[in-house]
Amino acid sequence: MHSIIENIGLQFGPGAAWLLTSTMIFLRFAIPASLVFLLVYKWKRKEWFAWKIQQRFPKSSQIRQEITYSLLTSLLFGGMALGVFFLRKMGYGQLYFEVAEYGWVYWFLSLAFLIVAHDTYFYWMHRLMHHPKLYRRFHLVHHKSTNPTPYTSFSFHPLESVLEFAIIPVLTLILPVHAAVFFLFTLWSILFNVLGHTGYEISPSGFTRHRLFKWLNTPTHHNMHHHHARFNYGLYFNFWDRVMGTNHPDYDQYFESVVERAGKKPNVPLRQQTTKAAAVIVLLLCSSVAFGQMTLNDIKQGRYGTPEYRTQQVDSLMRVGLPLRADQISKVHDINLRYSKRVEDEVVKSDASDWTKYRRLSKIQDAKDKELKTILNATQFEKYATKRDELFWKGIQDFFF
Numbered sequence: 201m202h203s204i205i206e207n208i209g210l211q212f213g214p215g216a217a218w219l220l221t222s223t224m225i226f227l228r229f230a231i232p233a234s235l236v237f238l239l240v241y242k243w244k245r246k247e248w249f250a251w252k253i254q255q256r257f258p259k260s261s262q263i264r265q266e267i268t269y270s271l272l273t274s275l276l277f278g279g280m281a282l283g284v285f286f287l288r289k290m291g292y293g294q295l296y297f298e299v300a301e302y303g304w305v306y307w308f309l310s311l312a313f314l315i316v317a318h319d320t321y322f323y324w325m326h327r328l329m330h331h332p333k334l335y336r337r338f339h340l341v342h343h344k345s346t347n348p349t350p351y352t353s354f355s356f357h358p359l360e361s362v363l364e365f366a367i368i369p370v371l372t373l374i375l376p377v378h379a380a381v382f383f384l385f386t387l388w389s390i391l392f393n394v395l396g397h398t399g400y401e402i403s404p405s406g407f408t409r410h411r412l413f414k415w416l417n418t419p420t421h422h423n424m425h426h427h428h429a430r431f432n433y434g435l436y437f438n439f440w441d442r443v444m445g446t447n448h449p450d451y452d453q454y455f456e457s458v459v460e461r462a463g464k465k466p467n468v469p470l471r472q473q474t475t476k477a478a479a480v481i482v483l484l485l486c487s488s489v490a491f492g493q494m495t496l497n498d499i500k501q502g503r504y505g506t507p508e509y510r511t512q513q514v515d516s517l518m519r520v521g522l523p524l525r526a527d528q529i530s531k532v533h534d535i536n537l538r539y540s541k542r543v544e545d546e547v548v549k550s551d552a553s554d555w556t557k558y559r560r561l562s563k564i565q566d567a568k569d570k571e572l573k574t575i576l577n578a579t580q581f582e583k584y585a586t587k588r589d590e591l592f593w594k595g596i597q598d599f600f601f
């Protein structure tokens with residue numbers, strides 16, 4: 201059984217797999233961004249205008265440019281994702297799938313750690329990007345949007361997009377990260393960025409002075425960064441800007457003036473606002489979860505590694521100690537023999553390229569799984585698949601360490 205991406209890769213080559221991964225990454229960002237954009241820049245533009253931080257709308261040329269750069273960014277993120285995918289196939293990388301391996305405490309801690317680590321990394325990388333030489337050459341692309349929109353969140357110079365997020369794939373190489381943690385982190389990052397660039401402030405008065413909430417950045421905070429191209433370098437938290445004294449001196453005051461304006465013009469009653477905000481959040485979550493799930497499955501399907509190992513070592517159902525009924529044993533044994541022979545003939549003895557061998561092996565494995573499914577019940581098959589993966593990892597460790 202292969203993921204969509206792997207199948208595309210096998211059928212049409214790695215370029216097509218790259219394109220598909222990038223498209224999925226792009227959609228995962230563009231769907232929530234477009235929903236927000238349509239709501240507050242098109243359909244309900246007038247109703248929400250009081251909440252607009254800068255009381256004007258950007259030119260459509262800015263939005264076109266943002267979308268173009270977002271496409272480029274997605275292509276690079278797609279390349280990064282495929283890189284992690286193949287490294288993992290070769291046995292590098294610490295993505296895991298069973299929560300029990302490290303427990304729930306670690307699960308939550310690792311999610312918090314990813315967010316905090318990215319926030320810290322981003323702050324310093326961002327400040328570096330404001331060095332005049334780097335700024336003109338790279339970071340200016342992001343700052344061309346002085347009045348940001350949801351689409352600004354992916355609008356980076358290609359090299360910068362790699363740098364700003366490079367820490368995440370690197371962390372998954374050295375730190376055990378559960379697949380769902382990885383997924384939730386990217387979801388958080390995309391949603392926070394989209395909302396932070398919306399150009400609208402929906403936080404209530406006093407937010408930036410609240411004991412707890414002041415540590416969280418607001419859309420106004422990042423909007424000021426775009427407007428002035430100075431101050432407010434932080435991403436998720438208002439920690440480093442406070443510690444390093446890089447918050448805009450008028451941040452609190454400006455925030456209150458924005459909120460006050462919105463308060464004076466209650467175009468939409470508060471209750472209705474809350475309902476709408478809740479509806480938007482649900483829509484955002486659903487669309488992101490849908491695409492995130494597809495990506496997650498792709499990573500999960502990549503759990504088996506070198507095809508040779510997968511087919512030769514994991515092949516024998518007898519060896520994995522699967523409880524079989526007497527009538528199943530001979531059938532399974534027959535399948536094992538037949539497919540081992542196919543592997544021997546079509547792969548081991550063949551001098552085709554590695555890519556072709558891999559393609560053949562994957563096809564053989566698929567055909568074998570299909571036949572096994574007709575003999576084994578769902579529970580047995582599940583157990584077989586799990587054992588197959590387990591054995592694979594053991595094999596990788598024996599091989600590399």
Ligand SMILES: [Zn+2]
Nearest residue numbers: 326339343425
């Ligand atoms: Zn900047």
Ligand SMILES: [Zn+2]
Nearest residue numbers: 342352422426
């Ligand atoms: Zn920005």
